Amino acid sequence: MGMIIELQQVALTYQSPDGEIEALKDVSFHMAEGEFVSIIGPSGCGKSTLLSLVAGLEKPSHGAIWVDGDIVTAPSPKIGLMPQRDQLFEWRTIWSNVTLGLEVRHENTPKRQAHVRELLERYGLSEFLSKKPSQLSGGMRQRCALIRTLATDPRILLLDEPFSALDYQTRLSVSDDIHSIIRQEKKTALLVTHDISEAISMSDRIVVLSHRPATVKAIHDLGELRLLSPMERRDAPNFRTYFNQIWKELEINV
Structure with a gap:
């Protein structure tokens, strides 16, 4: 599978009433076509901002983002955004x-x-x-x-915490539904979430961001879990292993 999304040393600094704020710093990762990747990180680290950059709604201060071989300079019909x-x-x-x-x-x-x-x-x-x-x-x-x-x-779906307004039980059911639909429609998906369990249950890989200015702290390939549905993954023996590892990576930044 070819690379459909690629970020190279992406940084974003923006102006606030208190001066410049460095939101993202040297963020690099890629996605293969048909892959489901989640971005997780501490609150306020710039996860949703990263989606806006990939969507072409904002421009990075440094670095570049490619979608299907073209540098992102504006919103693209190849990308669909599903908000919170x-x-x-x-x-x-x-x-x-x-x-x-x-x-x-x-x-x-x-x-x-x-x-x-x-x-x-x-x-x-x-x-x-x-x-x-x-x-x-x-x-x-x-x-x-x-x-x-x-x-x-669209070929690519950007999902910005789309289940955050749902209660826990509904989230479990809906995440299973949405994951199934995305797989059946053969779409590439990039999900932003603050929920570690949700990221593990839905993704092929997970990108863990640090506290602001966000950098890529780790990338986890979920290996054999890819073959299971979200509900099945939650009962898998190594689900807790991934959860604990990502929790520790996030805890360091608190």
Whole structure:
């Protein structure tokens, strides 16, 4: 598999009322096409900022980011961003919510609509097209948010703590659903999370960042866990080994 995302010595310094703040320093890692990678680190270390840089919403102060062989200078249609909250509009039906990105891009064609209908059917949401978001469970809303992101057919998904607003039990179920959908759709995914268990249960590899200014402290390849579903991973004997190791790496920075 070829490299689809590559960061080389990425740094970001921004201005605040108190002066310059160094958010990221010398961050380097890569992702293969079809890989699921999580970024984890202390609160406020710049995890979401890193996603913004990959998405082309911000520009690094130093270093470079490549997506599919091109240096990132602006947002790309190859990338879909799924934010922390589902951001479904209550006054719109589920159908008009999941096709919103197509409307914005002026791509709401019959072919695209057929693709969205297929996704909704495949993932158990086709009977809720005329419903409003408040009529759906938290897990169903997250699936709708993901389908809205998938509707524009991006190759890469950037997930910014998409389960943080859900209760623990719902998070377990939804993370399993989302992981399954991403795998079935053969997408490359970069997830930001503060939850170590979530990162281990969903990822092929985990990038651990240090305290701000964030640098790459460690990269963990989860090896044989890659073959298991998120739920199955949580019962695997070496799950706790990975958890303890990453916890210690984060604890040093507290």
